[in-house]
Amino acid sequence: MQVQVHPMWESYPKIKADLLSVLQMVESHVRIHDKNIESTIRDLIYSGGKLLRPAYTLLCSQIGSASSQEKERSIAVAAALETLHMATLVHDDVIDEADTRHSNPTIHTQKGNQFAIYSGDYLFCVCFTILSKHASSLAHLEFNARSMEKILTGELDQLNSRYRTVASVKDYLSRISGKTAQLFAVSCYSGAITSDASRRQAVTAWNMGHYIGMAFQIMDDVLDFKGDSQTLGKPSMADIRQGIYTLPLLYAMKAKPNVLHPLLAKKEALTENDLMQIMEIVEETRGVEKAQQVAEKYTNKALKALAKLPDGEYKRTLYEITTNLLHRTV
Template identity: 75%
Template sequence: MAIPVHPMWGPYPRLQSDLQSVLQVIESHLQIHDKRIEATIKELVYSGGKLLRPAYTLLCAQIGDASNHDKERSIAVAAALETLHMATLIHDDVIDEADFRHGAPTVHTQQGNQFAIYSGDYLFCVCFTILSKYARTLAHLEFNARSMEKILTGELDQLHARYQIGTSIKDYLARISGKTAQLFAVSCYSGAITSQATRRQTMLAWSMGHYIGMAFQIIDDVLDFKGDFNTVRKPTLADIRQGIYTLPLIYALREQPEKLSPYLNKKADLTDDELMEVLAIVEQTKGIEKSKRLARKYIDKALKSLSKLPDGDYKETLYELTTMLLDRKM
């Protein structure tokens, strides 16, 4: 029986079927003696995440010559990267002390931090178990290991940056480059590698994925200020509550540091009313608008990289998915 995937993939039946196969591959590798951990991880697999990263892997696996397309390999690599993503989500939620993920309680809130960390570590192992079977070369496996290091470094940078009022735009962009953009870039690059695309094409896929990831995280951070819970699936202004200062607030701090600093210096003691006052300052200084404009620039860069890739049906789908990021119906 196929595992259901997010309804956004309904208009793309072939991709929808392949994404179901991705989840089946992940599920087939979850064999843990501790059935409580196995059940918790399977619940995460079934949680209805959008599976954007494996979707980009599968689409980029069509960049090379069609005669080289290895569907089983591309699905397996997509599964490995989604497993890596799930592992980082579990660890990320522990670090951020987040209570919800996709509208449901996070692993650590239900089972505790130790249990959550072990679950994330297990998923890292599953990722490399799958990659060891399907990565085309040892270099590709090593590349993914280095990429994981950059992702984890980005998470560590975010932890160190908590409640840091002096965070610059450059610091923020460097942080999300590792935290989010790296995995989008690796997803696109790995898909291209499985298709035996040329070196130039794989690097274009990497660049496209990087720019997509940058835009995705900026829009995600914007939604923390203005998003609806049904879309974002977490409380509004959750980042500020946790001391994570993202681009809209950083823009506002450049304009009105004297107004914002007294609030932010209260750290976790900010009241709901004070948070609303912070939001008002961010809106007055157009921090949200400026962030959206920067996200648009990254999307434009991604589409420019996409335009240089070989023609094919996959390309139209990539264009649609990437332009939809700004609209955030996903």
């Protein structure tokens, strides 16, 4: 299968070429005796994701003064982080019982849960195999191990919060801080580290990535209400169907708890009519608009952090990508 990257990178040929190298590095480390599993994992690598996290790593690898000879190391770190992301997605799909991702059938729907969990576990191994070969220091490797722990804790927090109608906005923000924002932060920080950036610059990159990740997840949750299955690549309102209550719904619950709580109490028994009624209440209470405003605030915080970083062409690209994520439709 030919390696391809998302069309969004057509306007950025240098990043596109580097992202192709990232995918090729991931592919080169997938070596399993069971060719059925190997083929399934390769299909996942080529499934058409945006590759945002490795892109941020690559862009932030231009912050410091390291020479172009360090490019292989930044690509390797980007590949490790993207592999980590893919592993969490495979496990997510099992937990969420998701049938599709990027409009493609998920691994567990094709092969079963055990097969999917094994594939996800293998990808975790690939992540650390790549990272151990190219980590600039053991401290860097330990940092990423601790970061993965926080990411997985965020996933567990989401699992434990399913169908909890008492969840608050603060709880939600804390959850996505671990579940999504952590990996964006690590991606930006790791890129800066590979470029020999200063400690202050690396921390600024970390903060920028955190804010980007927060905004990204909030907009992802907004699109769950605004999009349709064709554009999203998965069923709309999938989160509510799984008992995951995100920011637009939390704002609506705060405004109309007496109407929403009886509906949400149905849990897995929610009908399509129930979902339509929930959607109408979210629209009526401006839940989506309020959530978008929060995403915009985080985006602005990310851009303020970006402004503190050294000048360079990479800054213009980071600004464009980060701004465009706020207005995306998929």
